[in-house]
Amino acid sequence: MMDLVCYDCGRTADAGARCDCGEPRWLESDASAFDWDDCGDMNSLWRYADLLPVEPPDGVGAAAGGTPLVRTARLDEYAGCRLWVKDEAANPTGSFKDRGSAVGVARALENGQSWVGTVSHGNMATSMAAHAAGSGLNCLVLVPSDIPPERLVHVARYGPEIQQVEGDYGQLYYDSLDLSTDLPGVRFVNSDTPYRVAGQKTTTLEICEAFARGEPSAPRATGATPGESDTPEAPDAVVLPVSSGGHASAAWKALRELREAGVLDVDSVPRLLLVQTAACDPIAEAYRGGRDEVRPLADHEVGETVAYSIANAAPPSGNRALAGVRDTGGAVVSVPDDAIVDAKRQLARRAGLCVEPASATTLAGLRALAEAGEISPEESVVAVATGTGFRERTDSTGMEPATTTLADLSERVTSLVESG
């Protein structure tokens, strides 16, 4: 069994998501002897079973991870670097959250728990509800009492118990963790809890493995020999949207493990670049101020944003994410909505990828970092597109289709094709 460890003060524990010092714990796997040859056969996150705290499950949980890494050369100029996109929309419920849900639900099954829960009304709730449904567990989804019902449609499909809770949503996060400790029958898998972070570190393991095997322009090649390629053995940077800090923490954990294993040497560890929406950017604010501690934002400091799914004013793993950035020589930036909207459009129109606005912050952030001289055109950078844009509700196509008739079709198409 793996130890729960505080990244900050180093104290270990048998249970509990938070250390007495207030910081989040994660699971310490023994990575010292890990090598890419130890990967399993499966095209899913379970190929890294040696670094994971549970055995692979059956069903939908077995399908989490193993997402494509798409070389998006037509965006290089826009991004200011050689760009790859890790397409997390290929997960079973369309977001990276499936990685953590699969591991968290597998752990609940091992423990004989019949309920899992989470605090979310977005991708994480959808993911937890699906993985619970696929495993025959009950799922409790805690949401704010003022949430519009149509925001819960995608969660409700899988039949979870949805519970509205009046009161401070940030406090609810911590209260639900206490419930997990007090009630042995239920396991809350929140955005930065140890089993979720363990699952979510596999995003970065997959990215690094693809580069190590020298075929990062294709979906992960499982049989290529590490080192035989003219692409770098690791990306120069990995870019993530940051909200709670859970995924960023997981990325850092993966890089630490690969460094510990000697799979990445100290000089080749990718920089962690994190991006927030300017409307709610407490981690970027701390980074800009040179601080190690993230100050929660008050209500009046938070604005409306298209990237509402990452607008977390009091990120529970904010300090840990920031520590990961400092450790890897990275950066945190925030980007305004117009830059996010434009980046989202570019991803669709120049890469064929339809992402949610939160995911598009990565490309907008890269552009800002390139302008600031923090990345350069010859660098190889992976942007993690964390979730699908398919669920977005839009009525307007933004275009006025022309009309023709069958009789005139040939003439019309000829003129189109000849015009370019």
Place this chain on the structure above:
Amino acid sequence: MMDLVCYDCGRTADAGARCDCGEPRWLESDASAFDWDDCGDMNSLWRYADLLPVEPPDGVGAAAGGTPLVRTARLDEYAGCRLWVKDEAANPTGSFKDRGSAVGVARALENGQSWVGTVSHGNMATSMAAHAAGSGLNCLVLVPSDIPPERLVHVARYGPEIQQVEGDYGQLYYDSLDLSTDLPGVRFVNSDTPYRVAGQKTTTLEICEAFARGEPSAPRATGATPGESDTPEAPDAVVLPVSSGGHASAAWKALRELREAGVLDVDSVPRLLLVQTAACDPIAEAYRGGRDEVRPLADHEVGETVAYSIANAAPPSGNRALAGVRDTGGAVVSVPDDAIVDAKRQLARRAGLCVEPASATTLAGLRALAEAGEISPEESVVAVATGTGFRERTDSTGMEPATTTLADLSERVTSLVESG
């Protein structure tokens, strides 16, 4: 270069999607020496490069295929067999159409064509627009003139040229193929054209490879040794929704190639089971009547259905799909909307998979086939979930969430967990 061959009369050609006899052509690859060991490393359809007519592309096209095969044991009783679901929602635009689009667009690039086109207002249009965008090609999407604009939102994101055409939609399909022949600068990749069928045969290749490697309960294992397992070496049946007949034809083509290669022996070829919506079931009607030719339905014979995306009254590959069914000892059934809606709900609530109604016809159809004694509980069957349900527009969650307060949360959760 591969020959274009008519499956029916056997005549070959250098160009053109349709044979002079009226039936569709497909590309004849030399599969006689194929073995699973010839698969490439990539976790995408390009691992079957030996059986494909184009070289692997860069970008989003490289990410098509390689989808999970999910063992859904909690649905076995409902389905009446041992059930696996092939989750095609994991493709870049959320449907199996990406397989054919990737191959078709790669072919246009090889040919130096700057335009691709398709006749569709659904998944295929979305897919073609995305793959064209990712490759820097222009895309022409032909839609009926009476299509509501909000149905085109997902297509429009990728910036194609959308052209409304007045006149018979069935005729438009064939007219656009003529354009492809007449105008060298544009390639139409319609639902049963040869390059699309070549790409779409990989769904079935992946299913058969997973069983051959003995790990069909997990996402495809690329390193396992064929034959080392207690699961069968091939599924007893593969179930597909059928509309144009293009995907069904592709499944049959894959099975023919594996049989030709000796990878599947004659007795182990899975039966092709096809499912239609009862509101529009010309192929099922022909099957029931013992005919080899599908009679197109008149407007008054077609009803409304939740599975509108597969309501094709005049399927261009209907006869070919039917021939595949007869050749493999399969069947064609149709199912009413209430059975489709219930199957869709079961897939979400017992497998964690959110599919579009067209995909849920597979599970509804299996249930009907089990009742008719056409499949039995010990048989291993793969249902192909062809497309994501994420794009479905629903406002109601169908549930009335309970409300509590932070102070009462512990009591509320305790009572929930204790009640089961």
